[in-house]
Amino acid sequence: MSAPSHPTRAPGIWDVIVVGAGPAGATAARVAAENGCTTLLLERATIPRYKTCGGGLIGASLAALPPGLSLKVYDTARRFTFAHNGHKERTLDSSSPTCAMVYRSELDAALTEAAAAAGAEVRDGTALTTLEQRGDTVSVRTNRGDTLRARAVVGADGSASRVSRYVGVQCAQVDLALEVEVPVDERTADRWRGRALMEWGPLPGSFGWVFPKGDVCTAGVVAARGNPVALRAYKEDFLTRHGLIGPRPLHDTGHLTRCRRPDSPVARGRVLVAGDAAALVDHWSREGISYALRSGDLAGRAASRVVGADEPGARAAADDYGRRINDVLGAEMRASSSLMALFARNPALVHTALTRVPPAWHRLDAYIAGRTSVAGIMTTPLARTAAAVAGRLPASRRGSGRPGRVS
Numbered sequence: 001m002s003a004p005s006h007p008t009r010a011p012g013i014w015d016v017i018v019v020g021a022g023p024a025g026a027t028a029a030r031v032a033a034e035n036g037c038t039t040l041l042l043e044r045a046t047i048p049r050y051k052t053c054g055g056g057l058i059g060a061s062l063a064a065l066p067p068g069l070s071l072k073v074y075d076t077a078r079r080f081t082f083a084h085n086g087h088k089e090r091t092l093d094s095s096s097p098t099c100a101m102v103y104r105s106e107l108d109a110a111l112t113e114a115a116a117a118a119g120a121e122v123r124d125g126t127a128l129t130t131l132e133q134r135g136d137t138v139s140v141r142t143n144r145g146d147t148l149r150a151r152a153v154v155g156a157d158g159s160a161s162r163v164s165r166y167v168g169v170q171c172a173q174v175d176l177a178l179e180v181e182v183p184v185d186e187r188t189a190d191r192w193r194g195r196a197l198m199e200w201g202p203l204p205g206s207f208g209w210v211f212p213k214g215d216v217c218t219a220g221v222v223a224a225r226g227n228p229v230a231l232r233a234y235k236e237d238f239l240t241r242h243g244l245i246g247p248r249p250l251h252d253t254g255h256l257t258r259c260r261r262p263d264s265p266v267a268r269g270r271v272l273v274a275g276d277a278a279a280l281v282d283h284w285s286r287e288g289i290s291y292a293l294r295s296g297d298l299a300g301r302a303a304s305r306v307v308g309a310d311e312p313g314a315r316a317a318a319d320d321y322g323r324r325i326n327d328v329l330g331a332e333m334r335a336s337s338s339l340m341a342l343f344a345r346n347p348a349l350v351h352t353a354l355t356r357v358p359p360a361w362h363r364l365d366a367y368i369a370g371r372t373s374v375a376g377i378m379t380t381p382l383a384r385t386a387a388a389v390a391g392r393l394p395a396s397r398r399g400s401g402r403p404g405r406v407s
């Protein structure tokens with residue numbers, strides 16, 4: 001890649017500082033370094049670090065990984081079992097098995113290594129505490145007591161992001177996910193090998209999942225934040241029903257997922273946000289790795305443009321970043337918000353369509369494989385008809401009858 005000119009490069013000032021070494025930050029750092037920027041990647045934890053996540057990579061995520069990335073895949077979902085509140089279970093075959101099951105500690109460490117190989121300096125055990133902008137310089141203070149300076153900053157510090165608060169990211173949907181990673185015996189491993197499960201749950205907009213990883217299963221539940229007692233009860237019930245409650249979990253954690261409002265900012269001056277920090281997550285599936293990788297790539301490119309620019313140029317680069325996020329990822333999120341609204345109002349309808357109307361499964365299967373997007377699903381005549389039918393149903397026939405809390 002061609003290196004941009006850096007008329008403002010000065011000693012002691014980085015071109016780009018990236019905060020957070022998840023998929024968004026590691027990608028932004030790699031891309032900025034590939035663009036010729038002096039790049040520093042800060043990570044609060046020690047790498048490799050654990051991250052609460054199913055570790056399921058759909059086609060869009062796999063397509064956004066850097067070429068040649070060395071990554072161990074523990075299983076690939078060839079079949080998907082769908083259920084509604086523990087009933088009406090149906091297992092469907094994937095036409096081109098794609099969804100790869102990985103450990104996030106390994107994926108994120110591999111992406112960070114790729115950033116380092118491109119020339120980024122990586123400092124783990126180093127957390128941003130505050131940041132401020134003056135003129136063409138952003139100052140980042142860290143937990144180590146030092147102040148680092150850069151021409152551009154990318155905040156990729158996850159769903160509890162400090163940089164996100166600084167930028168003023170606004171959310172339309174905030175969920176809590178509870179997840180365990182459980183070692184399983186050979187019989188249980190055989191039962192789950194090559195098969196993932198999605199169960200639409202009892203709380204509005206909720207679901208549970210089991211993802212197979214050989215001798216470990218990752219299983220969890222997600223619902224709107226605000227009812228942790230009911231969510232914990234659902235988790236216990238879900239794990240018990242699937243025989244995953246006995247063994248002592250390797251990890252038993254919770255984590256927020258956030259979806260942005262369509263008009264939410266993704267930049268403030270020379271500071272950009274990407275991935276969960278920008279609240280870029282699918283409203284329905286809560287899939288976020290493909291969003292993190294793709295927005296990280298866009299943020300790395302935009303930050304490289306901000307570096308050598310004067311104030312109007314930096315503003316233009318940040319505005320352009322916002323437009324690109326809206327055009328691609330924003331369009332997908334708007335479609336997933338519609339799907340979530342349909343699902344939260346009537347999970348039974350979505351379940352029946354998916355498991356009994358073959359074109360509906362074929363579309364979802366194509367989305368998992370990366371051949372279409374959620375926007376592609378929601379523009380089909382079938383999805384439009386389902387949305388119209390759900391809109392006409394009386395409240396008592398719409399699942400729990402309680403409104404979903406989506407945008």
Ligand SMILES: Cc1cc2nc3c(=O)[nH]c(=O)nc-3n(C[C@H](O)[C@H](O)[C@H](O)COP(=O)(O)OP(=O)(O)OC[C@H]3O[C@@H](n4cnc5c(N)ncnc54)[C@H](O)[C@@H]3O)c2cc1C
Pocket residue numbers: 019020021022023024025042043044045049051052053054055056057058061126127128129156157158159161162177178179220255256257274275276277281286287288289290292
């Ligand atoms: C239970 C659960 C299951 C999920 N399952 C899937 C799935 O199967 N597939 C999928 O695609 N998505 C899934 N997601 C979503 C996915 O995990 C996220 O969207 C994804 O991790 C976002 O990546 P990121 O790089 O933006 O943030 P993160 O992966 O959260 O990385 C942020 C990094 O920033 C660091 N950090 C935080 N604060 C600071 C600071 N102040 N200074 C320095 N560093 C800091 C953190 O330590 C972390 O390493 C799931 C989410 C949850 C909660």
